[in-house]
Amino acid sequence: MPKIPVNGLTLHLQQAGDGPDVILIHGVTGDLSIWYLCRAMVELAIDHRVTAYDLRGHGYSEVAPSGYSSADQAADLLGLMDAIGADRARLVGHSFGAVIAAHAALLAPDRVEALVLSDPYFPALRHLEDVSRWGHWQAFREEAAGAGVTLSDEHWYDLGKFFDQVLHLDDSGMLRFRRAVGLPATERLLRLGRTSCGEDTKRDAGLTADRLSSIAVPTLALYGEASPFLATADYLVEHLPDCRLALVPGAKHRAPQENPDGFLGALREFLQSIGSPPVPGGVR
Amino acid sequence: MSESEILDDLGRVLSDFQGREYSGPIGPETRFFEDLGLASIDAVVLGEALQDRYGRPLPFGELMAELGRREDRDLRVGELAAFLARHLGG
Numbered sequence: 001m002p003k004i005p006v007n008g009l010t011l012h013l014q015q016a017g018d019g020p021d022v023i024l025i026h027g028v029t030g031d032l033s034i035w036y037l038c039r040a041m042v043e044l045a046i047d048h049r050v051t052a053y054d055l056r057g058h059g060y061s062e063v064a065p066s067g068y069s070s071a072d073q074a075a076d077l078l079g080l081m082d083a084i085g086a087d088r089a090r091l092v093g094h095s096f097g098a099v100i101a102a103h104a105a106l107l108a109p110d111r112v113e114a115l116v117l118s119d120p121y122f123p124a125l126r127h128l129e130d131v132s133r134w135g136h137w138q139a140f141r142e143e144a145a146g147a148g149v150t151l152s153d154e155h156w157y158d159l160g161k162f163f164d165q166v167l168h169l170d171d172s173g174m175l176r177f178r179r180a181v182g183l184p185a186t187e188r189l190l191r192l193g194r195t196s197c198g199e200d201t202k203r204d205a206g207l208t209a210d211r212l213s214s215i216a217v218p219t220l221a222l223y224g225e226a227s228p229f230l231a232t233a234d235y236l237v238e239h240l241p242d243c244r245l246a247l248v249p250g251a252k253h254r255a256p257q258e259n260p261d262g263f264l265g266a267l268r269e270f271l272q273s274i275g276s277p278p279v280p281g282g283v284r
Numbered sequence: 285m286s287e288s289e290i291l292d293d294l295g296r297v298l299s300d301f302q303g304r305e306y307s308g309p310i311g312p313e314t315r316f317f318e319d320l321g322l323a324s325i326d327a328v329v330l331g332e333a334l335q336d337r338y339g340r341p342l343p344f345g346e347l348m349a350e351l352g353r354r355e356d357r358d359l360r361v362g363e364l365a366a367f368l369a370r371h372l373g374g
Contacts, residue, residue, distance in 0.1 A: 001329050001332055001333075014328065014332075016345065031323075031324075031325040032325065032328065033323070033324035033325040033327065033328050033348070034324075036324070036327075036328055036344075036345060036348035036349065036352070037324060037348055037349065037351060037352030038349070038352055039345075039349035039352065041345050041348075041349075042345040042346060042349055045345075054325070059325045060325065060329060182317070182321070183321040184317075184321060184322065184323035184326070185323070188323075257352070260349075260352055260353060261353075
């Protein structure tokens, strides 16, 4: 399997197709397989060179004890672009993967041709979202409770707290948790729970509301029509100079899984609207 | 290779895949996720390993996309064998 050294770590990636570079960035606790399951890997490869990779600590990439903030992982992403010879790329991120993509666009605007932000919420925009309406977290809490992990409302969407509780389950609690979520998911969560990921991903890490609003590359805010983060979507459209909105019908926070065809249709339409980049050094 | 030869071969590959040993019998009804305890990322890596093993590109991207669109998202080893037989035949 293709592995590539980036920032002193080995990251697992998969590539397909030829053309302008598109890089696909999954969310925290996920892995690059979401891009296969929603058919992005096959469809986008028709007219792009598609690269999907596992974030540090995820999938088949190396687990680092720390360095999980959006700033750290934007550096991983830019390092990966160097390693695969992509001067510029269209970045497509889901959930925290979109936060990483946006942070990369802030750090290196010349290298980012376009941004697709699929259902992120940003640590710096946390105040926009009303916790009580956040069904996704409520559903997650119920699932966790069923698996023997109690999460209070005070720590909504606090992965650090969640990881900590999972790590400290007693033997029978761990057995119950494993039965509820399955062995691979348990192993992944335990592995990630021992890193600083939970705490790192809560910080804005320099991606403040003002800086986020300065991102001027063509951007698509792609949200589930019943996303818990629609206030964030509105904020992005209002504040970023070149940001348009698309809603995926029938989807909540996980549009690539909940409505893969709707997700992919909106993604393709946006990428086509960007057109082909000028050939470097060529005549315009 | 016939489908039953492929099935036997898959049993060998999956009994010790990426350091995850599986001691139970592996047959056509064995489920990739529920029984073998593998995840969808393992399916991506397995697909790649099988292309190397059989020395040709196989449309695993299509198989994964199909899996992402159906109700029962688990993959049976028999289905994988049939997919391989279809694309390795001829």
